[in-house]
Amino acid sequence: MATDTAPLDHDEATQSENDAWDGAAAPFKASYGKLMMWYFLLSDAFTFAGFLIAYGALRFSMPTWPVPDFVFSTAPFGIHEWFPGDKAPLIFVTFMSFLLIVSSVTMVRGVQEGHRENQGGVVFWMLLTVIGGAGFLGCQAWEWSNLIGVEHMSITRNPFGSPTESGTYLMADGNKSTAEEDQFIAGSTYLIHKAGHGHGHGDDHGGDHSGDHGAGHGEAQEGEKLFLAQANQMVDESGVDMANIPIGGVNFPCFYLDEQGFIHRKYLSEENEKMGVQEYSKQEFGPKAFGALFFFITGFHGFHVFSGVLFLVIIMLNVASGLYVKRKNGYEMVEKIGLYWHFVDLVWVFVFLVFYLL
Amino acid sequence: MGHHSYEEAKKAVFRGFWLLFAVTLIEVGVSLAGKGHIPGLEWLEDYQAAIYSIGFIIIVLSLYKAYFIVYEFMHMGLEVPGLRMSVLLPMLLLVWAIIAFFNEGTAWGNRRQQIKDKDKIELVKTQTDQAPETRSSEE
Numbered sequence: 001m002a003t004d005t006a007p008l009d010h011d012e013a014t015q016s017e018n019d020a021w022d023g024a025a026a027p028f029k030a031s032y033g034k035l036m037m038w039y040f041l042l043s044d045a046f047t048f049a050g051f052l053i054a055y056g057a058l059r060f061s062m063p064t065w066p067v068p069d070f071v072f073s074t075a076p077f078g079i080h081e082w083f084p085g086d087k088a089p090l091i092f093v094t095f096m097s098f099l100l101i102v103s104s105v106t107m108v109r110g111v112q113e114g115h116r117e118n119q120g121g122v123v124f125w126m127l128l129t130v131i132g133g134a135g136f137l138g139c140q141a142w143e144w145s146n147l148i149g150v151e152h153m154s155i156t157r158n159p160f161g162s163p164t165e166s167g168t169y170l171m172a173d174g175n176k177s178t179a180e181e182d183q184f185i186a187g188s189t190y191l192i193h194k195a196g197h198g199h200g201h202g203d204d205h206g207g208d209h210s211g212d213h214g215a216g217h218g219e220a221q222e223g224e225k226l227f228l229a230q231a232n233q234m235v236d237e238s239g240v241d242m243a244n245i246p247i248g249g250v251n252f253p254c255f256y257l258d259e260q261g262f263i264h265r266k267y268l269s270e271e272n273e274k275m276g277v278q279e280y281s282k283q284e285f286g287p288k289a290f291g292a293l294f295f296f297i298t299g300f301h302g303f304h305v306f307s308g309v310l311f312l313v314i315i316m317l318n319v320a321s322g323l324y325v326k327r328k329n330g331y332e333m334v335e336k337i338g339l340y341w342h343f344v345d346l347v348w349v350f351v352f353l354v355f356y357l358l
Numbered sequence: 359m360g361h362h363s364y365e366e367a368k369k370a371v372f373r374g375f376w377l378l379f380a381v382t383l384i385e386v387g388v389s390l391a392g393k394g395h396i397p398g399l400e401w402l403e404d405y406q407a408a409i410y411s412i413g414f415i416i417i418v419l420s421l422y423k424a425y426f427i428v429y430e431f432m433h434m435g436l437e438v439p440g441l442r443m444s445v446l447l448p449m450l451l452l453v454w455a456i457i458a459f460f461n462e463g464t465a466w467g468n469r470r471q472q473i474k475d476k477d478k479i480e481l482v483k484t485q486t487d488q489a490p491e492t493r494s495s496e497e
Contacts (some may be wrong), residue, residue, distance in 0.1 A: 057463030
């Protein structure tokens with residue numbers, strides 16, 4: 001009917017162009033579903049961008065920020081112990097990135113097989129994609145449980161602090177240490193440990209912690225390990241009831257035990273030392289925002305991966321059941337979930353950049 | 359990729375994999391070098407210019423990865439210009455968002471430092487104010 005109402009003085013070309021926008025035709029040469037998937041991804045990109053820009057703004061507003069290569073330097077199965085200093089900076093997250101890249105590649109292959117109407121091929125490549133996505137989620141679960149359970153990070157607490165000034169830690173007798181590993185520079189990152197949690201994977205029974213049963217996470221240097229063993233022993237011998245630490249914490253010559261059982265090492269800052277002031281500082285928690293941002297942003301991304309895996313499974317089962325054979329549209333549904341899946345990989349490129357690389 | 363034959367398209371996908379793999383490895387390597395983890399390159403950490411250029415390199419490589427995923431894996435290159443632009447152009451708004459919010463973040467930081475410094479001055483002032491008082495009460 002559109003041609004009837006169109007003005008007669010229009011030439012052929014303009015007329016068909018007008019028709020294209022009258023409905024029924026697809027000016028963007030894409031189906032409604034695919035187009036809307038693109039626009040959904042656009043809006044989702046803005047959500048993620050908002051989160052990541054918030055991270056940047058807060059990071060810029062803080063005098064110090066935990067160094068990512070220190071925070072993310074552990075790996076499951078004690079793999080980080082194969083590396084110098086028992087630290088595997090960014091190695092595990094790099095592996096996680098590869099998992100997502102691989103699953104993205106298998107997804108492209110699935111879409112290609114779909115265009116050829118090859119049912120078996122689509123199921124095969126989608127299955128590999130699901131395995132990649134599930135593997136990524138498993139890695140993230142380990143990363144989170146390590147951060148929460150072993151390193152005691154939470155939405156409101158960030159045990160990864162950075163000193164704003166260089167200095168030297170104190171020894172057990174309260175004097176400045178002379179050991180080289182007890183010196184640190186401004187901007188480096190330390191992890192505040194919980195008493196009794198020094199070594200094992202979350203084992204909090206008191207007693208002898210100097211045994212070498214699997215070094216805990218984030219505590220690399222020998223000096224730090226030694227200090228922790230010493231500090232735990234001092235806490236044990238002082239008879240402080242760990243379940244009921246007095247308000248205001250307990251003061252020790254070389255550290256301060258806070259009400260929640262965290263051990264804040266004491267140090268003499270270079271500036272105070274130069275001026276001859278015998279005033280000691282103690283390790284402070286890092287910016288709170290770090291924990292909240294980490295859990296919200298990687299959690300939001302992980303949730304996308306999770307729902308992506310769910311939809312992949314559903315569509316894979318549909319493919320296997322032969323549902324899309326009848327549609328004869330080159331498995332467009334696979335293409336649409338493929339777009340979503342690549343987007344999840346795309347977001348990870350930026351989460352990886354912002355949280356781990358910079 | 360759509361213009362290629364099936365065999366060529368298949369090859370292109372795996373070429374894409376190795377490309378993303380290599381770029382990611384380079385990114386991690388460059389990042390670790392900038393943080394003094396690569397033996398022999400620890401001196402990089404001491405130069406502000408080196409750290410800035412490393413950040414710049416990583417960001418450019420990440421943007422390249424993003425471009426590659428969108429254009430090759432998501433076939434954005436094969437869509438009509440109207441669709442392409444309606445998705446990509448709105449992203450330009452983020453350029454301003456980044457500039458504005460990072461500026462804002464820096465301002466928050468400066469303000470916090472200002473307040474800290476002021477508190478220090480105030481503390482010294484109250485201490486000096488109290489000093490004569492205690493003396494007079496002693497007299």
